Amino acid sequence: MTNKTITALPSSVPEYILSRQYISDPIAGGSIAGTVKGQFRCSEFPASLDATLAVLIKVVSHNGDTLRGTLLALSASDEKSSPPEFSISLENRRLMDVTENTSLTLTPVVAQPQDRIVVELGVREASNIITRTASINFGDNSSTDLGENENENAANNPWIEFSPAIVPATLSVAVSNSSFAFGTQLLNTWLPPDSSRLTNDGNVTETLRGKISTFTAGANTWTLSSTANGADQIRAQWSTTSASGPWNDISAYNTDFTIVTGLVPSSSVTFYFRIQTPTSTSSFNPYSSTLTVTAQ
Structure with a gap:
């Protein structure tokens, strides 16, 4: 005290x-x-x-x-x-x-x-x-x-x-699919998109933002470009319209992009994600990245 x-x-x-x-x-x-x-x-x-x-x-x-x-x-x-x-x-x-x-x-x-x-x-x-x-x-x-x-x-x-008690604001998002697994794929190829349903399970209107971490396989990494793939370089895109786009390029790792604004409680949006594999790669081990979605 x-x-x-x-x-x-x-x-x-x-x-x-x-x-x-x-x-x-x-x-x-x-x-x-x-x-x-x-x-x-x-x-x-x-x-x-x-x-x-x-x-x-x-x-x-x-x-x-x-x-x-x-x-x-x-x-x-x-x-x-x-x-x-x-x-x-x-x-x-x-x-x-x-x-x-x-x-x-x-x-x-x-x-x-x-x-x-x-x-x-x-x-x-x-x-x-x-x-x-x-x-x-x-x-x-x-x-x-x-x-x-x-x-x-x-x-x-x-x-x-x-x-009565004052209800605090709860910002929360639920996902229907927490893991995108693309499996073994060819080089220099757009992979079929995977998707997850994002639901506002809080009690206030939300803006959902996403970001992806660097694709890594042990000590090996793929760089990210918003215009072209290349040697150890990929493109990553997202859409909330359909599995055929239109697509939005992700320009940098660990940088927020806005998925949706004005999402009212209990409403949902489908998030589609795809990558274009590099033209060549330093490792043929599985590469992984973390997609983070936050409610604001």
Whole structure:
């Protein structure tokens, strides 16, 4: 556990001071409503600081540039007695609003897939005495969470809980065929394509990207060209239209190419892959490469 301590200079009161900002992993999207509650150990010095726990929660775009909406406007108790005012030593405190509700109602916000939740935690100070500090304790290295009370001082985990739970974004792709085996083939030949059905089995719309590693047989390798095969040099192509193309050349090993964009959950695309063998080869042992498909 660690304390985040705020040392503030005199100013007008009440004053709200940010302690920490937490940004979630991407979420699935949809309407977010319901309630939120939470518990944190807090302290103040001196006892006349009249500090209480403050919180603000909002939804932003995946890159943080766009505010989708504010789920919970800046909220804190204005009571000057302990609790909910902080104690001079670390003690458990609930998230509250100005009427001391502990289950805080969220303002509904419609989130887009892969948006993020931002939670800002801090302190409301109602005194402008010259020397003052307030601390909030953070961490998750206990096997026990803080209870829903305002008298616990054990170093247990602080927490915030949304009800109903917010569903995280899941990016995932399933493949129908995980191995392309072309067998023994002639030199200087386009091999019949093999294929795999790629399915978005996540819960958000995805872009699928692919890349291939170097074709190797022990210490021997084949180079890759997007225009012509040659001695120890191949071409590799892909299509999502049909086994007869049209074809897209892969220009370099270990370089992403976009297979499909806007693939909604449970939708699929067939990925066709073929190579043109080299005109000559340094080894007649089997060559292999890894095709990696990722969902973004």
